[in-house]
Amino acid sequence: MIGRLGLLGFCCCVAFVQRVPADTPAAAPEPTRHEFIIENLKTESGAVLPEAHIVYGTYGELNAAGDNAILLPSHYMADMHGYERLIGPGKSLDPKRWFLVATELFGNGRSSSPSNTSEPFHGPRFPVMTIRDNVEAVHRLLTEQLHVRHLRAVIGFSMGAQQAFQWAVSYPDFMDDTIATSGTAKTYGHGIVRLESEITALTTDESFHDGDYTAEPEKGIEAFAIVWTAWLYSQEWWRRELWRQDEPPGTTLSQVIEQYRKNFIPGADANDLILQMRTWESQDVGATAGFQGDVEKALRSIKSRVLYMPSQTDLYFPVTDARYEAAFIPRCTLSIIPSLWGHPAGIGASPADAKFLDEHIAKFLGIRAAEH
Numbered sequence: 001m002i003g004r005l006g007l008l009g010f011c012c013c014v015a016f017v018q019r020v021p022a023d024t025p026a027a028a029p030e031p032t033r034h035e036f037i038i039e040n041l042k043t044e045s046g047a048v049l050p051e052a053h054i055v056y057g058t059y060g061e062l063n064a065a066g067d068n069a070i071l072l073p074s075h076y077m078a079d080m081h082g083y084e085r086l087i088g089p090g091k092s093l094d095p096k097r098w099f100l101v102a103t104e105l106f107g108n109g110r111s112s113s114p115s116n117t118s119e120p121f122h123g124p125r126f127p128v129m130t131i132r133d134n135v136e137a138v139h140r141l142l143t144e145q146l147h148v149r150h151l152r153a154v155i156g157f158s159m160g161a162q163q164a165f166q167w168a169v170s171y172p173d174f175m176d177d178t179i180a181t182s183g184t185a186k187t188y189g190h191g192i193v194r195l196e197s198e199i200t201a202l203t204t205d206e207s208f209h210d211g212d213y214t215a216e217p218e219k220g221i222e223a224f225a226i227v228w229t230a231w232l233y234s235q236e237w238w239r240r241e242l243w244r245q246d247e248p249p250g251t252t253l254s255q256v257i258e259q260y261r262k263n264f265i266p267g268a269d270a271n272d273l274i275l276q277m278r279t280w281e282s283q284d285v286g287a288t289a290g291f292q293g294d295v296e297k298a299l300r301s302i303k304s305r306v307l308y309m310p311s312q313t314d315l316y317f318p319v320t321d322a323r324y325e326a327a328f329i330p331r332c333t334l335s336i337i338p339s340l341w342g343h344p345a346g347i348g349a350s351p352a353d354a355k356f357l358d359e360h361i362a363k364f365l366g367i368r369a370a371e372h
Contacts, residue, residue: 028085029095031059035054043127044133070093074108083347092361092362092365101146105163135166155179158317164183165285169291169299177304177307217270233344237342299329303330308333308334
């Protein structure tokens with residue numbers, strides 16, 4: 001029941017069971033796995049990690065001119081496969097054309113995380129990593145290990161969109177284009193309240209023990225998952241029972257809900273889940289050095305062209321927040337995804353969503369129709 005490629009391959013924040021429509025095209029090419037290690041990484045919190053690891057994948061090759069690199073920063077608890085719905089032959093992100101670099105956020109359980117870091121930073125003692133911490137580390141990865149000095153684009157969904165906006169503010173001359181889907185440059189109050197409700201649901205499990213658990217707090221993780229699920233799709237998606245598109249005949253709503261409760265992010269560690277939520281809720285491009293907390297000033301500083309694609313029915317990053325931010329970005333194209341699939345529309349949750357994204361990304365990057 002519930003067809004899926006697994007949460008880690010879908011989204012963002014979509015830490016959730018990925019649903020795969022029956023007409024999903026052939027799988028994307030497999031990325032090549034790499035790892036970048038930074039010694040004595042100083043974080044914005046002041047903590048210094050003796051050894052910080054960033055796991056990432058690459059598709060395609062950097063051309064001789066060095067002008068075909070595209071960065072795909074990961075979303076909530078995702079790995080390097082998180083953008084596969086947008087990658088493949090004939091798509092806007094075709095590895096034969098582009099050198100795609102898909103990085104994994106700190107805290108996803110593969111890059112440095114609470115679950116895989118030794119003391120004194122193991123578990124709940126791992127420092128909160130900001131979006132800027134991730135951007136700074138990946139900038140070093142690109143320039144020091146891959147020798148990429150300029151990006152054709154940064155393309156990000158959800159927490160990946162947060163990173164894309166931060167890149168555009170922190171390194172305004174480093175990319176030609178910024179493409180953000182289902183994500184904003186700042187996490188506003190309502191988003192923080194949502195994230196705090198999910199953290200609370202997880203941590204109230206008595207077996208959590210302030211993060212020093214000896215076994216995963218399963219009841220807390222299930223509570224977290226079901227709270228998250230309530231925000232994932234639009235209310236209309238649930239009313240129309242669009243989940244039936246991907247389910248075998250006879251599947252009930254109760255079965256669907258139970259699958260989300262039990263299999264939201266299989267194998268995830270509770271401290272990792274919390275760390276990435278703290279990263280998410282702390283994001284604010286206005287807090288970048290030089291902007292004195294002024295998000296509007298930070299957005300006005302963006303030099304790259306921006307394609308901003310919020311989902312019309314996103315409950316995580318409401319379209320009203322995107323409209324507010326877009327008004328301050330100098331060269332911004334706001335294209336709203338007309339979807340009932342809520343937040344995951346921004347990663348191509350339905351075939352129509354994937355088509356919308358692919359066509360708009362191709363047009364923005366200047367790929368001719370005959371080539372696409």
